[in-house]
Amino acid sequence: MPSLVHPSRRPFVILSVLYTAVLFSSTAFQHFLLGSQVWDLGIFEQFNWLIANGGINQASSLRNITPLQDHFSLLLLPIALVYKLSPNAYTLLGLQSLALGCMPALASDLCLRKGVSRPLTWALALAIVLSPYSFLVNRGDFHPDVLTLPLMLLAIRETDQPRRWLYYPCLLLTLFAKNAQALFGVGLSLYALAKGQRGRAGITLAISLAWWFIATEMSSAGGDHVGIRLGYLGNNKLEIITTLITRPWTVFREAPPDSILLYTLGLSLPFLALLGRRSWPALLGCTPIYLTNIISASSIQRELNHHYSIGILAFLIGGCIDALSQSQPPSMQRARNILTATLMLATASFIGYGRVSYFTSRYLPRLQEARDFQQAKQVIQPTDSVLTIANYAAHLAGRQQIEQLEKPGYGPVDQYDWIVLPAPDIPINIGGKLKRVDRSKIAGTVARIRRQAEHSGMTCQSANRSIVLCAKS
Known part of the structure; x- marks a missing residue:
């Protein structure tokens, strides 16, 4: 019986299986050790419990709103079907671990399809595995938008492909995770524009903005998150934009430059050696999410253990694939040097940002x-x-x-x-x-x-x- 996995992909699939096991083990162990909070794991479990038991229009006692009034996450509907089969928080953590854990195999497959050499493909796979953000965003918490990371990367890679059957479903499923995923859609439209896909850029922008207005209206009972997090810049959207243009330094009152620098380094350090000149469309694509995070009055948007940067991770991986799949591949020696540099940078970032010591200081006691x-x-x-x-x-x-x-x-x-x-x-x-x-x-x-x-x-x-x-x- 022939193998379901091509021999060239098998090592990366094995790596993904091991990575998924590590992700799930760490988050499950932290949860067992009472290292998770009701915000947001408990809230999303109650949302899924309500939907699974026919209470989609019933208010959550923890959040005082119905499940869909919290960011209008339509993705909760299929998630609740899985949750009903095994109704506990570990099911949600397992789904999230699986979505993150499959990324080395998915990124490697996309690289090999583009003709990227195996050393450089390994470099990207190991950068993903050692990324502190991938590790931390999964620890003791759950968010539907994290589940869409593979779909975001697929949408990025399909942007300049003539076929449409994969691109638009990936875009829509990504948007359905929450109203704020419209920022990813806007970034994807910028990426498509930079890639010369003007028609697709316009359609993507229109779909994303339409989703934002519809989902925001449907989830208005959950609160004005824009006003809460950007209210220090002005009382309405026009005042906020005016302040950003005329007095951009106002941002530093809520987001000190050192916190922005540390946040940026933590996200990008594992991938620095893999980015190149051809990465600029992807870096442009992540700017709507990145700028929103650095100007927010909520500091958790600049912390690596929260989900607000998941779209940035997708664009960073996409930018690496763009840079690595150049028409003139580097020599074998240079590819090995890039692999070594990536290992050093990714390891340093994981040691510096990974918070592994929390297990001994906060959880195991x-x-x-x-x-x-x-x-x-x-x-x-x-x-x-x-x-x-x-x-x-x-x-x-x-x-x-x-x-x-x-x-x-x-x-x-x-x-x-x-x-x-x-x-x-x-x-x-x-x-x-x-x-x-x-x-x-x-x-x-x-x-x-x-x-x-x-x-x-x-x-x-x-x-x-x-x-x-x-x-x-």
């Missing part, structure tokens, strides 16, 4: 608490309502009613079937640091909720050393 939590939650049924802290909510979000006690408005405590609290003397993650509960900012809230629960007739007792459970009598 909570191993016993994680075990105790998993044991304690066994008595909680999927139909039960729960009040708990944000860390635990990320593990209990697959239900209709769950609230986090850090958020005001959770109401009377006796309306819940279960209240899950940490014991006073265990360390939990507060603002990136481990602090004992009784010495943290939530100490008063935890103690007050337990008193209210006991006063209302609920039974509160230690399930084990780390977890306190309050249940209706």
Whole structure:
């Protein structure tokens, strides 16, 4: 029986399988060690649970809006079908790991189809594997737009191809991840224009802008994200543009130059040796996303563990393929030098940005608490309502009613079937640091909720050393 994978591609497929395993193992282990938060993993799990159980028009108790009112992510519909087969957060993390993990094999296949030499193809594959952004964006969190990374790269590569059957479906599926994916569409239209594809550029721009206006209107209940993040530049879009043109230095009030530099280096360093003069259309394509991130008042848009730069990663990989598939390939010695330089740069970026040490400083110290939590939650049924802290909510979000006690408005405590609290003397993650509960900012809230629960007739007792459970009598 012939192999399904061509022998020339087999090493890269094996690399992708191993990379996917590493990605999933690291994010699953971090999640098990209570290293994920309700924003956004817990929220997206509840969205998927609602859709999978026929509640697409029902408001999420964690977000107070319906699933599609959060960025109008139509991609949640097929994701929820997969989630229904295995309803837990690990399913979402697995899908995301698979999307990121397939990138070395996909990029390598595109390179080999373009006639790129094997050393340079290996260089790009290893740059992707060692990219700290690919590693961090998957750790303990989930976002639908990350799942579209392979589709974004395919759309980029199909831009100058005469066929349309692959380009436009990839573009549409990418846009369907969220309204802000229109920025990728605008960037793709710039890329097409730079490639001389004026007609395709115009159609892509029209589709992307139409999606932006439709999706933004449909998700208006989720809040004005543009106003929240760019409001310091002006009260409306015209004032924002005017400020950027006349007083661009205003941006540095919210985004210091050093943070912009570190952000840019973290994204691009693994790929620097692979970029060339033919990469400029792809670099032009990533400017709408890049500029939006660096001018945002929300600093998380310039952090490598968030999803806001996933489109930039697609354009960087596409730019590398453009540069490597030049008409006159470099000599074998120069190709090996590029491979060596890429390995050095990518390794340095991973060591500097990868945050591997977080496992020993933030996550592994909570191993016993994680075990105790998993044991304690066994008595909680999927139909039960729960009040708990944000860390635990990320593990209990697959239900209709769950609230986090850090958020005001959770109401009377006796309306819940279960209240899950940490014991006073265990360390939990507060603002990136481990602090004992009784010495943290939530100490008063935890103690007050337990008193209210006991006063209302609920039974509160230690399930084990780390977890306190309050249940209706």
